[in-house]
Amino acid sequence: MGIWFWFAGGAPGYTFHYVLKQPLVMALPIGLLMGDVPQAMMIGAAIELVYVGIISPGANVPADECLAGVIAIPIAMKIGADPATAVVLAVPFGVLGVFLDQLRRTVNARWAHVADKYALAGDEKGLFRCAVIYPMAVGFLMRFPPVFIANYFGADVVEKFLNAMPQWIIHGISVTGGVLPALGFAIILFVIGQRSLLPFYFMGYFAVQYLKINTMAAAVFGICIALVILFMKNDGQEEIMQRVKKLQICDDDDE
DSSP states (O other): OHHHHHHHHTOSSSSHHHHHTSHHHHHHHHHHHHTOHHHHHHHHHHHHHHHTTOOOGGGOOSOOHHHHHHHHHHHHHHHTOOHHHHHHHHHHHHHHHHHHHHHHHHHHHHHHHHHHHHHHHTOHHHHHIIIIIHHHHHHHHHHHHHHHHHHHHHHHHHHHHHHHSOHHHHHHHHHHHHHHHHHHHHHHHHHTOOTTTHHHHHHHHHHHHHSOOOHHHHHHHHHHHHHHHHHHHHHHHHHHHHHHHHHHHHHHHHO
16 A cells, blocks of 8 residues: 555656546455455545545645545455545545645755756756656655555554544544535535536436436446537637638738
């Protein structure tokens, strides 16, 4: 899990690493390693709902879903916690990941100044080290040890803590765990809360609710609708450009 967090958090490129950071994705290998894929997927799905609508405006990370997943999913499976309790375990680690990311950014700012010197000297290998090798090395030192220690020692500590807690607190944790996924959906609505987009959201919801189509079918229909709108938009822009060109040709002829 420490290696997973280091590699996914290190952002080797700006595409596939974001997929690896999702709790639902990492739940599959965790389940295979621990011998209970269905339980791991249920826990990962519950944690995913909390972070499904999170974005990073201006590179400001509001929560680290990757750190939450790589710690909360294995620990929850070790102690036999239900998905609702796993969600509550994940949230503090998600917040802790924000501070860890800020520390990483502060340290890695040093490599930008070193890279300036290599750029002036025309040293391409030095630039590569400052852009890739050094940040990844710092990321390993900051990301691997906390996750390794938390997974190695955390299960027993969390289990003893939960056993010592009163029943009314356990019940409160379960209730809170049920509310937090709703927060994830609320964030989605906030992000897509534009009048031009909301009809598609409700259309998908009622299609699943009343037509009883599964999630995969809804995703396929959504992709088809998005492609139709994109193609129509591109065709409209091309038509406008052609008309503009014709007008320019007519103006040239008149001159």
